[in-house]
Amino acid sequence: MSAKITLKDISRNLNISISTVSRALKGHPDISEETREKVMRLAALMDYEPNTYAISLRTNKSNIFGIIVPEISNFFYHSFISAVEEESKKIGFSLLILQSGNDPLVEAENIRLCRLNRVAGVLISVAASSKDMSRYQKLEENGVPIIFFDKVPDVDACNKVCLADEDAAVLAATALQKKGKQHILAIFGHPDISITQKRKLAFINAMEKNKQAKLIIAHAGSSRESFEITKTAFLASQQPDAVFCMSDEILTGTMKAMQLLKINIPNDTGIISISNDDFIPHLYEPEITYIETSGYQLGKLAFERISDYMSGKKFYRELILPSKLVEGNSL
Amino acid sequence: MSAKITLKDISRNLNISISTVSRALKGHPDISEETREKVMRLAALMDYEPNTYAISLRTNKSNIFGIIVPEISNFFYHSFISAVEEESKKIGFSLLILQSGNDPLVEAENIRLCRLNRVAGVLISVAASSKDMSRYQKLEENGVPIIFFDKVPDVDACNKVCLADEDAAVLAATALQKKGKQHILAIFGHPDISITQKRKLAFINAMEKNKQAKLIIAHAGSSRESFEITKTAFLASQQPDAVFCMSDEILTGTMKAMQLLKINIPNDTGIISISNDDFIPHLYEPEITYIETSGYQLGKLAFERISDYMSGKKFYRELILPSKLVEGNSL
DNA sequence: TTTTCCCCCGCAAACGTTTTCGCAATCAAT
DNA sequence: ATTGATTGCGAAAACGTTTGCGGGGGAAAA
Structure with a gap:
């Protein structure tokens, strides 16, 4: 001892x-x-x-960032966290990782935990799309910077780093048009969440330029649902010549249907998706062509923003991470 | 303010x-x-x-567990962490999550961080298979319980919670025999790591009972390698009638090859794997039959052990989490 | 010589708790 | 009425730092 x-x-x-x-x-x-x-x-x-505790007691500061996500068991938040962790380590900071399970109550409790631990800053992807900012504001009043990422509140007066959701959808639409696809099944997420709405709108708008293309819009709340949707669509008399999947989760469902129906990709039909990482798209043969919206990169960006904030740049900003097309052989 | x-x-x-x-x-x-x-x-x-800092300063204790894993971007550690987080929250503890990147130096640094933060306990999956326990012992001398999980040091005098590695391999072998498979391709991980050795030995032993079965043993250090191995094996004159994959990573490579070669599962060949979660096996159609070694369950078990330890049961123990067969339609 | 200034350094308070010790008051037992 | 135990509370030290203030001593300026 x-x-x-x-x-x-x-x-x-x-x-x-x-x-x-x-x-x-x-x-x-x-x-x-x-x-x-x-x-x-x-x-x-x-x-x-x-003794970090003595220091924190005296200075009322800590070397810890709080990071609150709906769930940690998710590739996207995962890579986000990894990125932040990597950077934080460099400046001697540690991470307090909390998951809200998409429950506003748990989220509030987690925020309380961050306060209790006098974290130096908070990175949060919000659970509910509530417009009630009060619980967040309490933190900033205490001088704790709070950076929203990915799922952000619908108000201007806060710091956000986001993915280019519209942009990603447009890129996908463009890629489909370039290949001359005429009969497209587009599967989006649950219609209520904001990211679905954004991507759907942008996608449809971008598709408008191609008048003669036939577009089937569908919504899937789970991998299982997109499996069913895809199966039904390809069992119909006229098969689509391309499928667009809004997310990794949807892509996995669609791909299961492809395997079941023994559909040849890309000969029978093309596939394109929006994915957070290369993991899922690389799982298949041929590998899937996708638009990357990297959680890892977003993490780097968020860290950058919080660093800037802490060194004085306290104004509100919204940063957008551009997305890019990654070519596989599925389209 | x-x-x-x-x-x-x-x-x-x-x-x-x-x-x-x-x-x-x-x-x-x-x-x-x-x-x-x-x-x-x-x-x-x-x-x-x-004020938690005042408390910690005074009592020299904290409400934080340190948890050190090779990488957080990994399903297994992921679910493990989730489980621990769930339980910790119930007793008002938070998690300090650190990744070692399989680098013993980083790991040492992370252990230092845990000391610095006066964590109440450490859960660690070790990076190097080094037999040097000194860096860990320093913690226990300070009264900090340290629980090793999954990848544990090769000494007796410490607390471990492990997966039933041998058991899982035996279950897989038994399942293959029951189906009367006669020509089996078994792909294991990198030959140097201990888990490979354990599983391989147990698998081969269990297979011995089935003399006439032809067994091809291969090692793959990555998904890519198992892809190549599988491809080669199925391009040979006589195709295997079953493939055993030691891990999720290997399974993904094998399945890519299956898709490329358009092999019909389970008619042309059967597949069985050892997997940490249901995620990967459920990605395919048909779904893969696998032996589950759950990170989530292991997390619960590890938490239980550390709780016990803190409430006085300070003796050394090794806990083993049993594995079980989950039936898909791939065998 | 005196004054002024700067360079180094120490004193002591403060951060918010926990905990040891002791003291006064109450109450039961002798 | 004296002793002894018990109950309820306060004073103060301690945990390890940071930091405002002040002071001694030496060098430069007057």
């Missing part, structure tokens, strides 16, 4: 005051080069590690 | 001492029912939230 060594230990050992040790360790200009050297050396030798 | 209210605020308000307030709040027997009530009520009213 090697007792933790403290500033006091060092000061006693060197016959100088605690304050001098403290200042020396953090390069305060008041301290002479000579004593600074001395202190530094001894601290290293004694394996001194500052 | 609503200043945080403290014990002092409450005490002043009630004209009693800080110590009394502190004791009242935590139900100390010294305090009369009457004042306890009073204090409780006012605390609730004033929305009092204890």
Whole structure:
């Protein structure tokens, strides 16, 4: 049980005051080069590690970011978290990861936890699309920066980093047109969530330019539903010559149907999706052509924003991460 | 900037001492029912939230578990973390999640971080299969319980929770025999890692009972490699009538080859794998028959062990999570 | 010589708790 | 009435830092 060594230990050992040790360790200009050297050396030798709790108590700050997501078991949030973790580590920060399970109550509780732990900042993808910002504002009043990402509140006065949802849909539509697809099954997510609405609108608009193409719009709340939708569509008299899947989850359902019906891709039909990572699209043969909206990249962006905020750039901004087409062989 | 209210605020308000307030709040027997009530009520009213840093400084404890995994972007660790998070929340604990990237140096640094943050306990899946336990022991000397899970050190004097690796392989072998498979391609992971060795040994042993079956053993370090191995095997003159995949990663590679070669499952060939979750096996049509070794369940088990430890059961134990066969339609 | 200035450094308070010790009051037992 | 135990509470130290203020000493300016 090697007792933790403290500033006091060092000061006693060197016959100088605690304050001098403290200042020396953090390069305060008041301290002479000579004593600074001395202190530094001894601290290293004694394996001194500052007590983060004492520091936080004194300064009312911490080296922890809170990060709240609907669920951690999700590729997208996953890669987001990884990215933030990588960057945070570089500046000596740790992550307090909390999942809200899409429940506003749990979310509120998590925010409370962040307050309790005096986190230095919060990154959050909101659960409910509530317009009630009060629970978030409490944090900012205490000087805690809060960055919304992906699923963000529908108000202007906050910091957001988002994916280019419309843009991704447009890119997909363009790719389909370029291939001359004429009979397209487009499967979107649950009609109520905002991301579905955005992508659907943008997709349909972009498709308008191609008057003669036949468009079938469908909504799937789960992988299972998109499986059924796809199956039905391809069992009909006239098969689509392309499928657009709004998300990874939908893509997996569609692909199961493809396997069941032994449909040849891309000869019988083309596939294109919007995906968060390369994982799902690379699972199939041929590999799926997709529009990437990277959680990882978004994480990097969010970290950048929170760093900027903490170093003084406290104005509100919305950052958008561009998406890009990744060519597979499925279209 | 609503200043945080403290014990002092409450005490002043009630004209009693800080110590009394502190004791009242935590139900100390010294305090009369009457004042306890009073204090409780006012605390609730004033929305009092204890300062965790002050508490930790004073008690040298925290309400945080450290959890160190090779990578967080991995289904298995993922579900493990989810399970631990769920349970921890119930007892008011948070999680400090760190990834080592399989680098012993980073791992050491992460362990240091756990010490720095005075975590109440550590759950770790070790990076290197090093037998050097010193860096871990330092924690236990400080009274911090450390539970190893999944990838554990090869020594007895520590707490472990593991998957039934041998068991899973035996179950798979048995299932293959029951179906009367005679020409089996078995793909394992990288030959150096311990889990590969365990599973391979158990699998081969279990297969011995079926003398006339032809067994092809292969090793794949990645999804790509298992793709190549499978392709080659099925392009040969005599095709296997079943494939056994040791892990999800290997399964994905094999399934890509199946799609490429348009092999009919289970008519042309049967598939069975060992998987951490239902996610990957359910991605295909037909769904894959697999042996489940659940990260989620393992997380629950690990939490149970660390709770027990903290409540006094400090002896060393190794817990094994049984695995079970989940029937799909691929065999 | 005196004054002014700057360079280094120490004192002590403060952050919000927990906990040891002790004290006064009450009550039961002798 | 004296002792002894018990009950309910307060004073104060401690946890390890940071930081405002002030002071001693030496050098430069007067």
